[in-house]
Amino acid sequence: MSDEYRIFGGEMSPYSVKIRSYFRYKNIPHQWLPRLQYEEEFQKLARLPIIPLVITPEDEAIQDSTPIIEKLESTFPDPTIHPEESTLVFLSALIEEYGDEWANKLLFHHRWYMEMDQVTTAHILAREALPNADRGTVDGLAEKIRGRMSGRGAFVGSTSDTAPLISRYFDQLLEILEPHLENREYLFGGRPDFADFGLGPQVYQMALDPTTAAIIRARSPNVLKWAYRMTDPRNDGPFEDWSSLQPTLQPLLRNAGTYFLPWTTANAAALENEEENFSVQLNGDEYVQSPQKYHARSLGVLRERYAAVADNSALEQVLEDTGCLAYLH
Ligand SMILES: N[C@@H](CCC(=O)N[C@@H](CS)C(=O)NCC(=O)O)C(=O)O
Incomplete structure (x- = not known):
């Protein structure tokens, strides 16, 4: 063994x-x-x-x-990926979930929507599968992968109607992360946290794909550095506390409360009611897609996590102020 x-x-x-x-x-x-x-x-x-x-x-x-x-x-508890403050422990789990479930939608949409992105990703995947094959064989496999994946966007809600909305969500995420990462290495301070592992790799993938990479490189140098840092993260200092994180981290939570949480809650309701499509108002825009199964389960897990710490009034206040609280019961 x-x-x-x-x-x-x-x-x-x-x-x-x-x-x-x-x-x-x-x-x-x-x-x-x-x-x-x-x-x-x-x-x-x-x-x-x-x-x-x-x-x-x-x-x-x-x-x-x-x-x-x-x-x-x-x-392997050391070094821990969870800050000490119990308020931060839950907030980091929320951001981890936001990364896995919401940022992934931003990635998947842009990766498989425009031809240039489809062709590039399909070739990278084909070369990973056949590292020693000749060019023609790789091209053939890439074409098959592209055909299979390009039709799958609708599973994550990527359609011509939602495309401009999803691109706007991506721009907003960069605008929020850029100042937060200006003077710190990781989302919660000098070392990586659970939240960094959820969100960082999704953004790293977007930093590889032509369309999103161009935008990140042009506009968000701190985000770019963080995304690469997260491929081999280090313990370079302590976690911060909420008071020093709040000014630039609160907007990320507000973004989760404005888009991700209402979306995942509507998704779970649609699954329960066996609806083929659901529509949800996200910050004044109508967002329509067919429900995704996996998210309902992970929303349940997030709510259980919240129930386990719900007697924390400081946490409750942060969640209330950012529009998250109503979706966590
Ligand atoms: N919730 C799962 C999601 C894993 C997942 O969706 N993996 C994708 C690749 S990123 C996958 O294997 N898709 C099926 C495939 O590629 O055949 C996790 O966190 O591990």
């Missing part, structure tokens, strides 16, 4: 890169196995057809990046 963990992942998979960053931060011995090159082994070990898949030295298979991190955090 090896004492190394194995990560089946992909360079273009934000959740895989998230897990690899976590392993690097904790200095946990691991092997990175591109799923596309280890398909047969992956199929034997995975319960779900998704990456990342982590195999422990005891040969236990774990999937889903948030539970993977939680499980490893109990085995």
Whole structure:
């Protein structure tokens, strides 16, 4: 038995890169196995057809990046990824969830919407699958991948109606993050937090794709540096407290309360009512899509986390002030 963990992942998979960053931060011995090159082994070990898949030295298979991190955090507690202040612990879980579920929509939409982005990503994936193949073979596989993925945008709500809205959400996210990251290395201070692992890798992927990379590079140098920093994060100082984070972090929470939380709540209601499509007003604009299954489950988990700390009046005030509270019961 090896004492190394194995990560089946992909360079273009934000959740895989998230897990690899976590392993690097904790200095946990691991092997990175591109799923596309280890398909047969992956199929034997995975319960779900998704990456990342982590195999422990005891040969236990774990999937889903948030539970993977939680499980490893109990085995490798130092340095912790959770700040001490209980208010911050919940806020960071909320931002982690915002990264996984909302920022991923911004990524997926831009990655597969315009031809230039589709062609680029499809070629990168094809080369990851066939690192030694000739140009023609890679082009052929890229065309197949592009055909398969380009039709899947609607699953995350990417349509010609929502395209301008999603691009605006992306611009707003950059405008919020840029000043927050001007004088700090990570979202909660001098070391990476749970929230950084959720949001950083999604933004890192956007920093790879032509359309979003051009925007990030032109407008948001602090965001760009942070996104790359998060591929191999370091413990460079303490976490801050809420009073020093508040001026520039509060807008991110307000953004979650304005867009992500009403959207995920409407999504969960649509699933419960077995609706084919749902419509939700997000800051005055109508947003329409068909419901996504996975989000309802993770919203339930977030609400359970909140219920466990709900007697914290300072936290309640922050959530009330940012429009988040109503969605967490
Ligand atoms: N909630 C899961 C999401 C994982 C996920 O969606 N992975 C994508 C790649 S980023 C995937 O494997 N999709 C299926 C595929 O590529 O065949 C997590 O956090 O790990």
